[in-house]
Amino acid sequence: MAREWLLDMPATPKEEFPGFPAALSHLLMLAPQEICDALERRVRTLEEALAAADLSGESGYDIRGTTFPGVALLEDEYLRVVVAAELQWLWSVVDDLRSGDLTWSAAISAEDSE
Amino acid sequence: MAREWLLDMPATPKEEFPGFPAALSHLLMLAPQEICDALERRVRTLEEALAAADLSGESGYDIRGTTFPGVALLEDEYLRVVVAAELQWLWSVVDDLRSGDLTWSAAISAEDSE
Numbered sequence: 001m002a003r004e005w006l007l008d009m010p011a012t013p014k015e016e017f018p019g020f021p022a023a024l025s026h027l028l029m030l031a032p033q034e035i036c037d038a039l040e041r042r043v044r045t046l047e048e049a050l051a052a053a054d055l056s057g058e059s060g061y062d063i064r065g066t067t068f069p070g071v072a073l074l075e076d077e078y079l080r081v082v083v084a085a086e087l088q089w090l091w092s093v094v095d096d097l098r099s100g101d102l103t104w105s106a107a108i109s110a111e112d113s114e
Numbered sequence: 115m116a117r118e119w120l121l122d123m124p125a126t127p128k129e130e131f132p133g134f135p136a137a138l139s140h141l142l143m144l145a146p147q148e149i150c151d152a153l154e155r156r157v158r159t160l161e162e163a164l165a166a167a168d169l170s171g172e173s174g175y176d177i178r179g180t181t182f183p184g185v186a187l188l189e190d191e192y193l194r195v196v197v198a199a200e201l202q203w204l205w206s207v208v209d210d211l212r213s214g215d216l217t218w219s220a221a222i223s224a225e226d227s228e
Contacts, residue, residue, distance in 0.1 A: 011155035041125035085199030
């Protein structure tokens with residue numbers, strides 16, 4: 001892996017916000033119940049990813065005979081922090097969709113899209 | 115935008131974790147000061163993105179003559195929640211790097227990589 005990539009990559013987070021926010025911005029095309037189902041599937045996938053990250057927790061990283069505690073855990077830690085924040089937000093959105101506090105009329109029905 | 119993509123995209127979050135976690139998993143190749151500088155640049159970029167999202171806050175979305183409050187704001191809300199969580203974590207990592215609580219020897223020096 002190139003040094004330049006490692007140095008530049010962290011500073012350019014915009015390239016990392018891909019599909020999901022784009023999908024969110026087009027929610028009006030779907031019915032609330034449809035997006036609620038999709039978000040619940042996302043919740044389950046993220047919960048599984050979190051559980052896997054918790055299970056993989058190593059206590060250190062060995063390289064050239066030296067143990068580096070902490071550093072190698074940053075990736076897991078990052079994913080845990082970001083995924084936990086997203087899950088909390090997803091739960092609140094799914095709650096609002098289920099209760100009807102958040103609702104809209106789908107702009108494009110299944111028939112329209114064909 | 116295809117209905118199928120909108121329905122399937124939210125449920126497949128794994129494809130959305132791209133460069134940054136991968137870079138984190140290779141931190142040992144860089145010196146602590148180098149990655150500290152890179153993370154501080156990331157902090158500044160994310161802070162700017164957050165400020166922009168706060169400024170863009172609309173109060174509703176008008177489609178076919180009807181105002182849909184809330185729904186159109188989900189994308190901004192999502193980015194705010196996830197970016198805020200990441201920033202909090204980045205600040206703690208940068209603090210630990212500056213204080214020396216988190217450190218390591220770079221496995222690959224600038225010369226090695228050429």
